[in-house]
Amino acid sequence: DAKTTQPPSMDCAEGRAANLPCNHSTISGNEYVYWYRQIHSQGPQYIIHGLKNNETNEMASLIITEDRKSSTLILPHATLRDTAVYYCIVVPMEYGNKLVFGAGTILRVKS
Amino acid sequence: NAGVMQNPRHLVRRRGQEARLRCSPMKGHSHVYWYRQLPEEGLKFMVYLQKENIIDESGMPKERFSAEFPKEGPSILRIQQVVRGDSAAYFCASSPRTGREQYFGPGTRLTVT
Numbered sequence A: 001d002a003k004t005t006q007p008p009s010m011d012c013a014e015g016r017a018a019n020l021p022c023n024h025s026t027i028s029g030n031e032y033v034y035w036y037r038q039i040h041s042q043g044p045q046y047i048i049h050g051l052k053n054n055e056t057n058e059m060a061s062l063i064i065t066e067d068r069k070s071s072t073l074i075l076p077h078a079t080l081r082d083t084a085v086y087y088c089i090v091v092p093m094e095y096g097n098k099l100v101f102g103a104g105t106i107l108r109v110k111s
Numbered sequence B: 001n002a003g004v005m006q007n008p009r010h011l012v013r014r015r016g017q018e019a020r021l022r023c024s025p026m027k028g029h030s031h032v033y034w035y036r037q038l039p040e041e042g043l044k045f046m047v048y049l050q051k052e053n054i055i056d057e058s059g060m061p062k063e064r065f066s067a068e069f070p071k072e073g074p075s076i077l078r079i080q081q082v083v084r085g086d087s088a089a090y091f092c093a094s095s096p097r098t099g100r101e102q103y104f105g106p107g108t109r110l111t112v113t
Helices: none
Strands: A009-013 A018-023 A031-038 A045-050 A061-064 A070-075 A084-092 A105-110 B005-007 B010-013 B019-024 B031-037 B043-050 B053-056 B065-068 B075-079 B088-095 B108-112
Touching: A009 A018, A018 A031, A018 A084, A018 A105, A031 A061, A045 A061, A045 A070, A070 A084, B005 B088, B010 B019, B019 B088, B019 B108, B031 B075, B043 B065, B043 B075, B075 B088
Parallel strands: A009 A105, B010 B108
Antiparallel strands: A018 A070, A031 A045, A031 A084, A061 A070, A084 A105, B005 B019, B019 B075, B031 B043, B031 B088, B043 B053, B065 B075, B088 B108
């Protein structure tokens, strides 16, 4: 079972920042927060991950609260091509990191 | 560096036939994962393999399904005696080692008629 809670859908205006929240209140100290997305019916795409510090890469930023019970994925300038289902997944560090996908958040970027 | 490759991209089988799905991981990646996405449903983990070893097959149906990742060549997901309920998109992912991000292929869409 997924250990995260995400809103089912969100809308965002093109060019604006998209902020996607995720609750993971039962996360343990040895678990990472990973974000993936699936555009239409393509294969999922890795976006970013973090443990307790905020992270940024060329695609997005990840903000993790100090208590690690929630996080926010930020797409700084959303485009129409960012319309996708976004998955927040908690992954243990130890051996065997299968991904448990929940329902995710459908992000619709509108012009 | 080429991404994860899967073939065929589309596969049509009649009930009772066998389906073989192939996955070539990214160069340098020795960990392979298979996931299935049934129509209008979420992605479900099936199996995790390293070269010549099955590490976790907790998501594999007990019958008709098998997977391998030989020392040489691609990983194979084999479905024997397919039924209509096997119609789905099958995605393969690879990673350089455990505990790292996974990179997915484009998937194989299996249709059982």
